[in-house]
Amino acid sequence: MRKTIFIFGALVVALLTLFQLSTYSLVSGNTSIEFIIAGIAIVFFIIGVIINKKVLHKYKGITKEIDHKKIETLGLSKREYEVLCEIALGLSNKEIAQKLFVSESTIKTHVSNMLVKLDAKRRTQAIQIAKEFQIIPL
Amino acid sequence: MRKTIFIFGALVVALLTLFQLSTYSLVSGNTSIEFIIAGIAIVFFIIGVIINKKVLHKYKGITKEIDHKKIETLGLSKREYEVLCEIALGLSNKEIAQKLFVSESTIKTHVSNMLVKLDAKRRTQAIQIAKEFQIIPL
DNA sequence: AAATCACTCATACTAAAGTATGAAATTACC
DNA sequence: GGTAATTTCATACTTTAGTATGAGTGATTT
Numbered sequence: 001m002r003k004t005i006f007i008f009g010a011l012v013v014a015l016l017t018l019f020q021l022s023t024y025s026l027v028s029g030n031t032s033i034e035f036i037i038a039g040i041a042i043v044f045f046i047i048g049v050i051i052n053k054k055v056l057h058k059y060k061g062i063t064k065e066i067d068h069k070k071i072e073t074l075g076l077s078k079r080e081y082e083v084l085c086e087i088a089l090g091l092s093n094k095e096i097a098q099k100l101f102v103s104e105s106t107i108k109t110h111v112s113n114m115l116v117k118l119d120a121k122r123r124t125q126a127i128q129i130a131k132e133f134q135i136i137p138l
Numbered sequence: 139m140r141k142t143i144f145i146f147g148a149l150v151v152a153l154l155t156l157f158q159l160s161t162y163s164l165v166s167g168n169t170s171i172e173f174i175i176a177g178i179a180i181v182f183f184i185i186g187v188i189i190n191k192k193v194l195h196k197y198k199g200i201t202k203e204i205d206h207k208k209i210e211t212l213g214l215s216k217r218e219y220e221v222l223c224e225i226a227l228g229l230s231n232k233e234i235a236q237k238l239f240v241s242e243s244t245i246k247t248h249v250s251n252m253l254v255k256l257d258a259k260r261r262t263q264a265i266q267i268a269k270e271f272q273i274i275p276l
Numbered sequence: 277a278a279a280t281c282a283c284t285c286a287t288a289c290t291a292a293a294g295t296a297t298g299a300a301a302t303t304a305c306c
Numbered sequence: 307g308g309t310a311a312t313t314t315c316a317t318a319c320t321t322t323a324g325t326a327t328g329a330g331t332g333a334t335t336t
Contacts, residue, residue, distance in 0.1 A: 077283080078282085080282095102284070103285055104285095105287085106283075
């Protein structure tokens with residue numbers, strides 16, 4: 001909230017500055033009009049991109065960077081997290097076992113421990129919870 | 139691909155047109171410079187927003203509108219689709235049955251039919267496939 | 277050296293998920 | 307009114323998922 005207000009304020013200031021500069025340059029006549037227009041165009045293009053990103057950020061949990069801190073907080077081990085990711089890709093325990101070169105028993109152990117740590121009853125629920133925590137890629 | 143090229147082409151044309159118009163107005167001197175600059179600013183702001191959206195679209199499956207046409211193409215019935223959505227929320231067959239006021243057998247039938255139509259072997263895989271097809275909300 | 281932790285694996289069990297088949301009721305459409 | 311598709315349900319079965327328990331190994335820490 002505070003950030004948004006600050007950014008908007010900065011933008012307004014930048015806008016006014018640009019206007020001032022452009023009229024100034026025109027009066028003094030030592031800068032070509034095309035240059036000014038191009039500058040303004042580029043600045044507002046960038047502003048558009050930034051604002052759009054901000055809005056999308058607020059609206060949904062996009063840009064999806066993985067929350068590594070959350071993974072630690074949950075106490076998920078490296079292997080458990082790997083298994084979780086494979087589950088989210090729709091693999092069975094057997095398939096995960098082959099992919100990670102371990103036995104299916106091992107995968108079952110990891111899955112079981114992971115489910116407890118995520119407080120999930122099923123692997124499908126684990127996927128949903130992991131998505132909410134933003135600990136797996138969309 | 140084709141679309142992207144077309145859009146970029148249109149943007150370039152719009153850009154050039156704006157430049158032409160702005161210099162024209164200046165020469166004839168019947169439009170204030172502030173107006174032109176404001177216009178250019180707005181146009182490029184919008185262009186920035188649009189391009190950002192497009193890029194994000196390509197990069198990830200964002201903006202997430204459900205592809206109803208795809209659902210039809212796959213031949214998913216209303217009930218099968220409902221069940222698919224509940225599965226994506228992490229519910230078990232029994233829970234889905236209670237939520238939709240039908241027996242577990244019914245849910246199993248729907249799930250089985252749905253899996254065939256999505257060409258999935260497991261419900262977790264169905265979730266992944268459905269996400270790729272953008273037929274379920276993120 | 278002892279303790280702790282993550283990873284590995286196995287066995288045995290229970291619970292869920294998924295398949296196959298058949299069938300009745302409902303809805304929709306021509 | 308008949309036909310097709312959907313929805314519903316059941317039974318029996320196979321497969322996968324998940325739990326519980328115990329145990330061995332290697333790396334790290336105290």
